[in-house]
Amino acid sequence: AQSVAQPEDQVNVAEGNPLTVKCTYSVSGNPYLFWYVQYPNRGLQFLLKYITGDNLVKGSYGFEAEFNKSQTSFHLKKPSALVSDSALYFCAVRDMAGGGNKLTFGTGTQLKVEL
């Protein structure tokens, strides 16, 4: 079965500094990988995805993610963090069971950006 792991429950970073939220994956075949963000009391919002092509994927709100096949990682990055980036971030992988219609999510990483 496909799975993703987010090894950090929380990441703290100062505003203006670069941020990284980590994700590793385990899949059979080619991975379809996603990042979502959840603000307090809201549903999830799509940030970016990797299906094929360039290993560096650019997404919404200045976020990008780097796909690394040899390390089976898909880390989320941003060059300069904002306080408004504070939220819960989820990594997800397309699960090929059930015709590939499902997404399997990680446990989430709480990002806190401080002044």
Next chain:
Amino acid sequence: DVKVTQSSRYLVKRTGEKVFLECVQDMDHENMFWYRQDPGLGLRLIYFSYDVKMKEKGDIPEGYSVSREKKERFSLILESASTNQTSMYLCASSFRAGRDAFFGQGTRLTVV
């Protein structure tokens, strides 16, 4: 913009009650999903549907059922609510396999 609407933001129900959570999407998506979100566990798939009247169990279907009589609507049913079903429930839809999923705002259910 795609809109996924869940009928309630907050619900409080009693143990043993039958509970209906409703979800409607307005973009003619084939796939619809119900997840529950719990701290430290992330999102876990309860059921999903890839077409009208079609459904498949997710990772934690016990104690739940679903109904999809129309393409735009996907209902989650708790046959007899229990306190361990207190959680945030998230509905999502997507156009087809591998495409982005769009989420509703969530329903926070408390079973007392």
